[in-house]
Amino acid sequence: MSEQDAAGPADPSAESTSLSALPENGEREVETTLRPRKLAEFVGQARVREQLELVLQSAKRRGVPPDHVLLSGPPGLGKTSLSMIIASELDSAIRITSGPALERAGDLAAMLSNLVEGDVLFIDEIHRIARPAEEMLYLAMEDFRVDVVVGKGPGATSIPLEIAPFTLVGATTRSGALTGPLRDRFGFTGHMEFYEPVELEQVLRRSAVILGVSLEADGAEEIAGRSRGTPRIANRLLRRVRDYAEVRADGRVTRETARAALEVYDVDEWGLDRLDRAVLSALVRSFGGGPVGVSTLAVAVGEESSTVEEVCEPYLVRIGMLARTPRGRVATPAAWQHLGLPPPKGGTPEATQSLFD
Template sequence: MSDVEKTEFHIAGAEPAAKKPAQDPAVNPSAQPGEKDAEKGLRPKSLDEFIGQPKVRSQLDLVLSGARNRGVTPDHVLLSGPPGLGKTTMAMIIAQELGTSLRMTSGPALERAGDLAAMLSNLMEGDVLFIDEIHRIARPAEEMLYMAMEDFRIDVIVGKGPGATSIPLELPPFTLVAATTRSGMLTGPLRDRFGFTAQMEFYDVEDLTKVVTRAARILDVGIDLDAAMEIASRSRGTPRIANRLLRRVRDFAEVHSDGYVDLAAARGALEVFDVDEAGLDRLDRAVLDALIRGHGGGPVGVSTLAIAVGEEPSTVEEVCEPYLVRAGMIARTGRGRIATAAAWEHLGLEPPEGTLGLLKI
């Protein structure tokens, strides 16, 4: 099956979104500058090639197969979940499975209703329109999208004031595929217009090992199964991080040996890049250290933690905390952040009596 035609829409005059403070790039699940080309060759081209997310794949296969059998465009699809789990890849696969073109844009680029109208008017019948980070779409554009999704038409306002007129514009049937990392920020009317909603889950080590092995084969990197499992176990359950770590391990192996990645090379590279056995980086460990050694395990406010590690509160709250909470090392309470027994043990310290998560024998 050949690659689908992809078009990215860039709205003139749209300001780029403000950048978040950066975590260690090796374990930041968001796409990094210049990483698109590296990821492009690693993306699977079909549902059969896609690793992980078995429930989403089976449900989506039913949706697409049913639409093809009836000869209609599939329902609109909403993909939600943390960054790096394959939402954009899944949108490309949907277009590939339907044998149609993929048109790509993002929520922050749609600042005005006219931006969306210009984009919708260029769609052909059966096209797949992909809007990334749709929760950040401007309200006027969102309200125009309601009618486009339901009735495949929009009303274009021409002129201003008393002389303004509304011109109805019919749209060809299309499928909207939207991605969001914050489904709770979507408005009810927008969420309800999607016929199929999929929640992308974090990957387990077994599936991530398959991701690393597949990527190594595509990149022509020789790798041991033990080394692939080591990389997978430190990838925070995220394929994008796994692929990124593989490329850094490949660099290490090429510089320090013959380029073959064995367990020793994988561990050596991950040590150089400050990614420990639990997938924590320097900033993660600094937060735990400030919480435990600096404040006795908490409770501590996020602003105090941010000052202690020299970062912005938003960095600690949006970049570090989600993984530390998921790993069971930090608990968020009304009084502040508390370190669990697992966090004390990760730093090689004995948790005091009464620590959250400490087993009593």
């Protein structure tokens, strides 16, 4: 499910009736129905939503495609959903691709040449686009033209190819990895923030109606508190709790049912899963709280260094259970407390040492 998975159609009660009649033949179709279709249905991100609404309404009044849009932020917050909403609000078609898929300039040229005026081109993980394709994108974004090189060597010729005016929507989880020239060509940049628990409860209530799940208020509160501020995770947990409620309970998702279900799926009250706890446990029990290098920590839990660094560490740092220092990773007193262990006397001074200590 992508990015926000937050809200459904304007009349979710009608949608839930049709979905309940569908066979449970995989969740991709259901995930698609959880996407909001209009800005008014999009939960959270109030500032970005307001800014984007101004950009779209102004362009519609002037009868021109809106400026190119860049959406940045951590995974699961609604970047893909917003790109589809932009196309929906403009009554335009959307073409979807990703940065890693555009390895050659020819790949991008073929896609651009097939665009119709007013189309929306969505490039996910745009920071990973190949350099030749990126350089071609510069001209396409500014002048709606691409230069196709025919032949090689001294006999090569450049043929200009006009393309229809379009709106590029780029999504990135690493805005710092974008080159300056590419970033500067976007007329609007929206940064997605993590959601508050109250906002996640709204997401869960909408999704529960669409999925036909009987979700109690305390059940939504329990799931939202374990969702790491991310709608994608909240909806995933809701579906797993629904499974548990249908098989081992009366079908209603209450606080007690949610707690029992998430215990089965190894999601604790902080939203930590098995791997998160394994990292903390190895850091505390095997290395005395650190400091320890990420590669050594990854070996200790049997995972790749990139997995520990990109999947586990961001959330552990955000909730204050792990600190990155020049000497390595260090467990904070909160990590010891979460594992039910007494922190070392005097704390962990390494966590506060500077580079020159």
